[in-house]
Amino acid sequence: MKLVFYIPGNTWLHRLYPLTKLTLAIIIFYIGFIFFNPMVSYTLSLVGLVFAAALGRKYLASVVNPLILIMPAIFAMIFFQSFFPIVSHPRPFHFFFSTIYYNGLYYGLELSGRIILVIIWVILLIVTINPGDLFTSLRKIGFPYIFGFMVITMLQFVPILLMESQMITEAQQSRGLKLSGFRAILPNLVPLFVGAWERAQVLAMSLEVRGMGSSGKKTSFRKVKVNNIDIVISIGGVAVAAVATYYSYIHGFFNMINTWTVTPWIGGFIAYISLIGFFVSVVVAISRYRA
């Protein structure tokens, strides 16, 4: 399993000001959440996937791979809501020998759509925003320098610790340890913590001898600047959010939970496909996780 990190590049999304991207993502989440309608969240998710595909293959892979890992939960959510809904007045219909509920199906699709939406857009942000640039731009609006520095340092530690963990596993296997169950925890965690502690101490001393903690205004070699396109996107995004708020208010959040009806064939098809999808995605997710 691979974690998602910033991928250096010079795509149009990379070139946007970090706070513009953050604003765009917040607006997209806002629209996805004010409408209680799966079509909205799935459409915005699709837009995210199209963006990722337009950026390039590795960006699309960064978005799709984590999605594959959570697909079992997504399918399970749709399936369980369809057959065992928690909503009131679930409006049942019969499909062969089973009873399925329209409102449960709708609710399951809506919740899963929101989860997919958040995952896709958060990953798009992670892979296209350099953490250093993000904190430089946050500092410009008053974010404390030391907090940003701590977060960036912590993020830099993640891949190092992952690599370290892999080496510790190899070292312990070389000592005949089978590395399964509770017995495997101590031999792995102790060297990892000792190593991380020593690394942190050395880093702290190294920072001090290089003047970290000195008083005065901090400068930054990172240059991030707001372009016209950032202003256009930010204003456009806020305008879209305002229009969406108005329409959702007028149309009752586009909530069609009590009116949404498809033929029993289509409803049953979605519910059972989610059941099959659950088992298939579990197998796929396990093989991906092992890889």
Added chain:
Amino acid sequence: MGSIVTVENVWYTYPNGVTALKNVNLSIEEGPVLAIIGQNGSGKTTLAKMLNGLLKPTKGKVTVAGIDTANKKTYELAKYVGYAFQNPIRQLYEDTVEKELMAGPINLGFDEAEARRRAEMAIKLFKLEGIRTLRPSSIPFPLKKLVGVASIFTMEPKVMVLDEPTTGQDHLGISMIQNAIKTIKDMGITLVIITHDMRFVLESVDNVVVMANGEIIREGTPLEIFVDKKTMEVASLSPPQIVQIGVRLQELYPAHGGPSRTVDEEVITIKRMVKKTN
């Protein structure tokens, strides 16, 4: 003595596409101490990790004590091949040195009495009496390294791979490692040492394998390798000073007879040469 390890036509490509081993063939004889030398990135560690199954060949075959490593897990091969890592911190996790030395045998399924017997032997051999009750993470780095090697020794494998055993060691630490190597060799354990310490190779090793760009470019005794200028150049290595002096003296005075392994041997050679010329 026969081969304890055979590496046949082995290729290895890392997931990132870097080919670290290219058609490597090697036969490690039971008994003599073998050093694998070469510059960083030459494939030494990748080859060593093949021996205990941490890495499986992309192509080719590695056998240890007649067992194909491709079908075995590392922990199953641990009783045949022990691997002391370059950074001992990754290996050590128990709360005392004594327990650390017992952990390997316990992992292999030996009872506590046997694990303790082996730990006592290692404590004597590596002179660890003074630190046996200390926490491994709290002892100085050179001692951590010794404990790391000792913790592999207690597993009594047929082959012990030592990754950079002299790095970070002072003179005393190196001589302790050298003494331990002699004893381990006498006990019938085959040693494979990955190192950049050419002086250590000259003084403590029987055979040398030189690697460059994922290939074995030369095999021989330390002196054979160190006087081979072309090999040393291709592998970006520099021979120990005592060898360089010997080579220069031989060039100037052919009666010198060639480089020696130690300062004492060199002094004897020079004395002999001076006597001859007088």
